[in-house]
Amino acid sequence: MAKVGRLFGLVLRLLALGATMSAAIVMGTSHERASVFAISFEAKYSDIPSFKYFMIANAVVSVYSFLVIFLPAETLLWRLVAAFDMVVTLLLTSSVSAALAVAQVGKDGNVRAGWLPICGQVPKYCNHVTGALGAGFAGLILYAMILLYSVHTVLYPLLD
């Protein structure tokens, strides 16, 4: 029973590793050059701090997932892993939420603030960012499940 449980946790972590790594990579490689009225306009992920935060957060989380996969079972470090899982889930929610907020402004603009949407000029960049956000969401949901599962694993031997 413990083996099945451990396998389930491992599978979840592998999936989360894939999701967060792909989110970081897709966001990092989003880059498009357009010219509007003879002005060259280049859109990179590093122009917008929110996207930088998203990329860095997902990169950190994917490195963390990679390291945890190699942790041997039955060490006391799993309690630390449960605590870190909570911190990591927080990081992921705030990064996805921040990137989504700014991407929504980029797509729809904000009339009251006088901000024009930029997705009309750089549609491929927008699609790229949307894909990264989707992967980030998938990573977030997976990590929420991992968090519940690891807290359950850590507490279960102590609950009776």
Place this chain on the structure above:
Amino acid sequence: MALDNGAKPEAVHDSTLVSKAPSNQVLLVLRLVAFFATAAATIVMALNKETKTIVVATIGSTPINATLTAKFQDTPAFVFFVIANGMASLHNLLMVVVEIWGHKFDYKGLRLAMIAVLDMMTVALASGGDGAATFMAELGKKGNSHARWNKICDKFGTFCDHGAGAIISSFVGLLLLVLITALSIGRLVKPRPATLSPV
């Protein structure tokens, strides 16, 4: 879980003793403070509004005024911030009420587990709201030259100040919520009798 059903009746009888344990009182105080922090963030951001009248043109000798209003509803990120903090403060209030008056109610011995899970969910929600509002506020404060978005804080200083205060208060509430979650997960561990060897 069958074991839990058998083992729980003693815990229910002991609950009046448990409620006076120092860790529960610390938890209660933390929840109250977190409730005030998140409620303050919600209220300050919800009432965040600034109206400015600026002279747009002058015809002859009469100036034409345009009234610009900055409200929190203009930005979906702030709307989400208000909703998330509102739900977090409701959650804290509910948990305080349950701590003080709800010890008779138990559902198959899962009450502490449900409280811990709800705490985790609230932490995730609150951190999402904070992240979005922080980056939106940064965008409003510094603008973004690459996207040709102008900053708005130089024109609407009070709006920005109130927003900053609400975000800071919400971060304090989030920090406290993380502590509360850790404590309420720790409460799930039942104290073992001294005869058993630790795992």
